[in-house]
Amino acid sequence: MKSSAVEIISDCFIEPELVSEEAKKPIYLSPWDLAMMSTHYIQKGILYPKPKHQHFNITTFMDNLKDSLSATLTHFHPLAARLATLKQPNPPSFTIFINPENSPGARFIHAAVNLTVDDIVAPTDVPMIVHLFFDHQKAISHDGHKLPLLSVQVTELIDGIFIACSANHMVVDGSSFWHFFNSWSEVFKSKRGNEHFVSISRPPVIQRWIPSGCDSILTLPFTHEDQFIDRPNPPELRDRIFHFSSDSLSKLKSKVNLECNTTKISRLQSLSALVWRCVTRARGLPRARETSCKMAADNRMRLSPPLPETYFGNSLHSIKTTTTAGELLERSIGWVAWRLHQAVTNHSDKMIKEFVDCWLKSPLVYTSRFFDANCIHIGGSPIFDMYGNKFGLGEGSAVLSGCANKFDGKVTVYPGRDGAGSMDLEICLLPENMVALESDKEFMSVITC
Known part of the structure; x- marks a missing residue:
């Protein structure tokens, strides 16, 4: 494969097109969410051949992706937030939640690389360069206190386009990840002009499941982050x-x-x-x-x-x-x-x-x-x-x-x-x-x- 580096063309943040009163409230997490604190972000993307017709314009395409992402985040507003932690000294405990305040939104990166689709799909093994088509390299979910909970990177190849999402694993599992991705694609297809709200066929249920009989706000009996933070360092694979x-x-x-x-x-x-x-x-x-x-x-x-x-x-x-x-x-x-x-x-x-x-x-x-x-x-x-x-x-x-x-x-x-x-x-x-x-x-x- 030819040697090539991924070049960042632009980098910005995308906020939800509309913010409801419900979207302004903190979201307290379930046991399944909290157990994911030291797992990496979920990173999945799709490689497409670039359209060959003369009407395709990459600038217009990127603008449409951003507009439809903003509209989609209206429904999936937790992905535009950040994590936050409340610490209690006596007894020592942590309360970690999704905080919609003071967040610039989801990150959106436009990048380019001097490779073809065949350079990516033809080799026996998945090329290592693919890792650079994703943001949040080696970030764990707890890093969502400072990092965006969703980062999109759209990488232009010579004859293709790779749309990649890195989503915080405390916010989504695989089912939720693809639910968001499917909805974004649906909004992209249906969004026209300057509508202020685009409905989707499968609105997400945002309210987290908390076991019956226990407090709606779960606390973790830890005294320090070192008790649960782990950064995997796998060997060469x-x-x-x-x-x-x-x-x-x-x-x-x-x-x-x-x-x-x-x-x-x-x-x-x-x-x-x-x-x-x-x-x-x-x-x-x-x-x-x-x-x-x-x-x-x-x-x-x-x-x-x-x-x-x-x-x-x-x-x-x-x-x-x-x-x-x-x-x-x-x-x-x-x-x-x-x-x-x-x-x-x-x-x-x-x-x-x-x-x-x-x-x-x-x-x-x-x-x-x-x-x-x-x-x-x-x-x-x-x-x-x-x-x-x-x-x-x-x-x-x-x-x-x-x-x-x-x-x-x-x-x-x-x-x-x-x-x-x-x-x-x-x-x-x-x-x-x-x-x-x-x-x-x-x-x-x-x-x-």
């Missing part, structure tokens, strides 16, 4: 996206269900079982060594009563399945997939509320120590609408992520660009383990390319 066709996934699903004499195991559970087995084999773990697969699960529909699908905030739980490396590799893939299926099925309202009750008694913040060296962690979802975000550019060429929240064994699921039930997996591994995975016959027999 290889980052590669693998493509799985709908046909390939159907065959895998049929195989694991047949082995278990059931029809209940999903495509994603089947694929997760495959990845867990093959990554464990690539790592060469001893037979007796414990290994786990953690799958990010959305709690919204599992709670009773359920949260709205448009609940804007974190509602995540990591479902953990554990076994030994020997059992994982010696048993059938159907056995592995069934274990994952059972873990997902058993993740109920009762289990969620038991976890929250434990958290309230002893609050924890997710740090790097929660991700052991022998696990894989599967996040993202094939049901998020990513390629439906067009911004007048047509369908994107790829969905890519920044350097945030990456470690050895991190797996992110995307819908496949081909649609029809296809999936893409972004897998991050130590270089020697990635080489072994690329030579794994069981794994490579299922991928499309």
Whole structure:
């Protein structure tokens, strides 16, 4: 790849077009939000080919992006705020909340790079330059006291445009992130002229979920930030996206269900079982060594009563399945997939509320120590609408992520660009383990390319 640097052309802040009285009030966070203090910002973006017709003007396009972002922030106003903390000395405690006061809004960066779309999508591994297409490099969510809770960077390539968002993980989870992204694309399409308000098809529910029976303002029994601040420093990793066709996934699903004499195991559970087995084999773990697969699960529909699908905030739980490396590799893939299926099925309202009750008694913040060296962690979802975000550019060429929240064994699921039930997996591994995975016959027999 040609050597190239990312040049910043302009940098500004975008405020909501309209600010309601409700948007002027502080927002107190849920246990799921507060647990994310030491996680990186969520960084996801979409690469588009640049329109070839003569009517396309980059200046006009940027102005339209800014105008539609401002209109979208009217609905998603927490993203235009900052975090704030109230400290109490006796007993020592922290109260962290979203503060709409004295914030310049969301950041908007226009950048350029002397690369083509093929320079980004053709290499086997995701090029490191992609990390520079995102703002907030290595920032953790607690940094949202000083940094914008949302930063958009739009990078011009020679023949493409990359629209990237970095969003604070205390404010959004993956579902909320793509809800905002989808709404921004919708507003971009519908906004005309100088309307002061543009409605959206799926307004977010901003009010945070607080467990019944406890105070509406949660406090953390810490005496100093050092007790919960952790800045991950992962080793050098290889980052590669693998493509799985709908046909390939159907065959895998049929195989694991047949082995278990059931029809209940999903495509994603089947694929997760495959990845867990093959990554464990690539790592060469001893037979007796414990290994786990953690799958990010959305709690919204599992709670009773359920949260709205448009609940804007974190509602995540990591479902953990554990076994030994020997059992994982010696048993059938159907056995592995069934274990994952059972873990997902058993993740109920009762289990969620038991976890929250434990958290309230002893609050924890997710740090790097929660991700052991022998696990894989599967996040993202094939049901998020990513390629439906067009911004007048047509369908994107790829969905890519920044350097945030990456470690050895991190797996992110995307819908496949081909649609029809296809999936893409972004897998991050130590270089020697990635080489072994690329030579794994069981794994490579299922991928499309």
